[in-house]
Amino acid sequence: MASIAAPVEHDVGHSHELSFVRKYIFSTDHKIIGIQFLLMSLLFLLIGGILAMLIRWQQGFPGQVLPGGGVFPETMVSDGIILPEFYNSLVTMHGTFMVFFAIMPLLVGVFGNYLIPLKIGAPDMAFPRLNMASFWLAVPAGFLMIAGFFVIGGSAAAGWTSYPPLAETSEYSGVYLGQQLWCVSLIVLGLSSILGATNYITTVINMRAEGMTWFRLPLSIWALFITSILVLLAIPILSGAVIMLLFDQTIGTHFFKSATGLPILWQHLFWFFGHPEVYILILPAMGVVSDIIANGSRKPIFGYHSMVYAIIGIAFLGWVVWGHHMFQSGMNPTLGMSFMISTMVIAVPSAIKTFNWLGTLWRGNIRFHVPMMHACAFVSMFVIGGLSGVYMASTPVDIYIHDTYFIVAHIHYVLFGGSLFAIFGAITFWYPKMFGRMMNPFWGKIHFWLTFIAYNATFFPMHQLGLEGHMRRIYDASRYDFLSGTHGLNVFISISAFVLFASQLIFVLNFILSWFRGAKAGANPWEDTGLEWTTPSPPPHGNWPATPTVYTPPYEFSVPGMAQDYLPQDQSKDMVTAGQPAKGG
Amino acid sequence: MADAGVMRPMPHTARGAGVYNQKLGMWVFLGSEIMFFTALIGSYVILRVGNPGAWPEHGPREVLAIPITAANTFLLICSSVSMVKAFAAASVGDQKGLRLWLIATVLMGAAFVSVQAVEYTELVHKGFVPSAGLFGSTFYTMTGFHGFHVSVGVICMIYVTIRAFRGKYSAADHRGIEVIGLYWHFVDLVWIILFTIVYLI
């Protein structure tokens, strides 16, 4: 197709002034869209957190009057008591918001958008308008999901996994429109994600700057690229399944009906999507943590190539392990064996990554800035989350701990201890680039330590709850004699959770106040090597006056024989030592 | 699809996959579409294997009108051919041929959807509705989503045709034609699979 290379239309120049609406609301600038995603998903993170607090109130203080419970209608909180159907709503919507509207957009929407063009040396995404459409589909999806709380019968209440027949039969769930809103919302969000992923993949393949070869891509970009492929291929599976579920609910089709269809088909489809989804939620976190750890250690990342292969390996294996969510579902037990082995094997790339991070720290010159603290917390928490996965992968042990709080502990060690610590680190790390100001490091450290301690106090004891057999998603454990000993632990967890939530307010305040009052950041406040630090903070429209050229691998820290301990990717050692001043320092 | 007809200069082609963004983007997007139809077709196969009793004893032809749909299938294949013709015309700058073949493609696509609508109406009159068991559920979901894709394709094609009449495509740059063509051939291919699985087997 080289014959059609001549451009016909030229872009209208970027110089002219855009209206406020075009510049900040319906913007096509990847940086603005990234920040839009950031604000949206932090809002959903907050909503999800509030739902979690209600859950913890009920778990810690069942049957006691909820403080401030009067604001809820009597269909949710009656006489100050959280009703069981509302509790089911809470666990469902907490999971849904956190997975689909907080963590996923925070990682893929925010950092995918913000970092990909800036780190590969592109002026913008391949399809800026598609990018805008992606964000403006995610917003109505969020509203549709929230709308569930305001319709008769309440929001979806069949768990974030929405197993039919419970999820599709109002007679069984007591939920009417809420369950359908859940489906429609996820279909719209899925479209948004697919558009985003198409954009990211095209951008990474086609828009890299001169010299930015595949193995000069920072690991964050590698992770986001592979994640985008997972999004691209996994989300349509969910969309298809959710459409069938919606048809079952509305036009009386029979896909997952118990008598005429196959309820278990939903589980296969959902988890065939769901396990890649788990990696969608953790791979970008691993990527940004790699960037931050290299920066904090002032060392090249240890085993860059094996890190890349580990990401690819995880993404590949992620497609063949979905059955480990279904060991007790009535699936053929022989399949259970093969899913167990594939699941065990997927632990290996995760182990490689962990040891490589440790190898990066080894003999480093570690700077404990706030992003680095979060990144180290990520590594240590991910170790726990990864190791606890081995218990469930072992089918006999899973018989006992399946659907207990052990699973809840595991997923929170991966998604909170893993992804969310990485997100806190990444936000702090790229905040100066986004807003031109630093977040306050003192309050950042206070926030980190409070979060780290309260987080562990909240989720570590959940392992023990699970080992005592405490089922997940139960409204009140006091019904069972064998759980009578868990009440004290539940109270402790709840109080820790309240502290954890309160600590996040520090972050919110720091985030908002630093926007206006934070210390001015230079182009490269962390003395990093990435391309995004070679342009002013915040970068202008188009990112660079001229597209940069890349000369070095991504993590050239502490190169011997250089005065400064970092070598930006758009410079070579010769250029620096020849006396040319380093740009962007 | 929104950018299918939008022309941009092609920077970085040399360093990328060797194709321009729109074409690469469409290929990537079609990867997603493949997975979507895989979910539907996979579910169909599992459901049918799991509940053979939910399908007519002597196969779908008991309920479905195979000859009409076969003709319709032929029509869709023809539209793919006319799409190829349109692209060939565009690549040599034959504006008249381009417009002619695009209109032919639009008409055949629209005719396909119309025949499908008539088919649905008749089936519903016969009492074969989505709630009439697994066969009805899967039939309407799969063919319906395919019909939806054809409709979206026809709408985009109309947009491209209007642009063609305004002379926006040349021998040097006719990327919009190529990109919509990719989508169109994909939709065609999916139909051949669906026709085989849903109607014939």
Next chain:
Amino acid sequence: MKRVVSIGVVVALAAGCGGGEKAPAGGEGGAPAAAAAAPLGNASISGTIAFTGAVPPNPTIDMSEEPACAAKHAGGATDPVVVVSDGKLANVFVYVKSGLPADASFQAPATPVEIDQQGCLYHPRVLGLMVGQDLLIKNGDPLLHNIKAVPTENRGFNISQPSEGMTSTRSFSTPEVMVPIECNVHGWMHAWVGVRPDPYFAVSAEDGTFTITGLPAGTYEVEAWHETFGTKTMTVTVPADGQATADFSFSPAA
């Protein structure tokens, strides 16, 4: 052994465990409705529901799972499916099925109809209310009940009351005889709600009697419904300000 559970015990239980909240004889659901809206007339239909034949024994309920409920049933709990005393059948829903002036419309009374959950049974078991009238659901037990209405004409609901003293209010928008109410935590719990567009309905009391008041003169089709024995219909003519009798008789299916 269990067969010996006599009719007398059943009646005593039904009377005893409802506490002091039972409405007086004459139908728990019927009386308040007539009082609220101005009646179309002053005629009334009354009658007695007789029961002939062998009285089927009511099933016993094993409430060992719920000690708080079991404690409210000294001597063991039974499910009062068929309540017969002296040959008279209680818990029959009687209503004017047709014959009212076509243009008559009725305002639902503001006072709600109550249903209580007491000792893991519904009190009353059979009740009637008007379209739009509130159904006040109370939980008299210190444990979870869910209240699931499974109507065919109306929008159903499925709500829970996890602790004692909780109340919820629901209503129905379309006439329906009868809307089943059930509790899925205690699978034996059943109640039936007759939803009528007019106030002309009643539920037979323990002595089998019922009265429908406030009717205009006319000829009516009156139907009696029982959860086990089905429906019986008869045509009754009432003069203005007069009284007519509609006696029904049920017997076990042959």
Next chain:
Amino acid sequence: MDWILPHAVSSYAGDIDAIYYLILVITGIAFVVTEAALVWFLIKYRGRPGRQASYIHGNTKAEIVWTAVPAVTVVVIGLLSGSVWNSIKGRDSVPAGAIPIGVHAKQFEWNVTYPGADGQLGTGDDFTVRNQLHVPVDTPVVVHLSSEDVIHSFFIPAFRVKQDAVPGMHIRVWFKAMETGEYELACAELCGLGHYRMRAAVTVHTADDYQRWLSEQSQTVALQER
């Protein structure tokens, strides 16, 4: 070690617990080693003025080691788990002569059907009891699990047994209780607003007591259902 896992009373609970403790030891070592290395590195290589980080890009030998060691370890765990799994849930794992008991789950109760004197389900002398599972000690019992409405999960923590009950499916799960006493059966899969109350009492009798209970019940329930 009852304080980590509750007292186990089924024949295979010991095997499950053994695998659990094996994984606990292995992951415990891995946990201590990695976290200690992390903390040690953070302290030892903390930034100080004048310090220079080593310019190292990796070490193939080390990377091969820390790929191979976890790979071998997890595969060994997998193989050990596999044989236990097959003995519990495998297709042919149900012991011959196990007593069949039907469990029909329904929002929100367990309807337990016992075979009458003939020891067979599906015959005229079966009887059904709500929320009460009675089994004899030292005897394998095979539960025929089904569901009325939504997915439930049959979970007896003390027996270490869990199996989803899926509407439209008929699933068998077996166990052998080793000690008499009172235990609990819970629903482990979210099944609606009464999920947390979907509990049944499990009673393990001696063989004689079980027979006595069975004949008592079969009479009273039979009378009920007359």
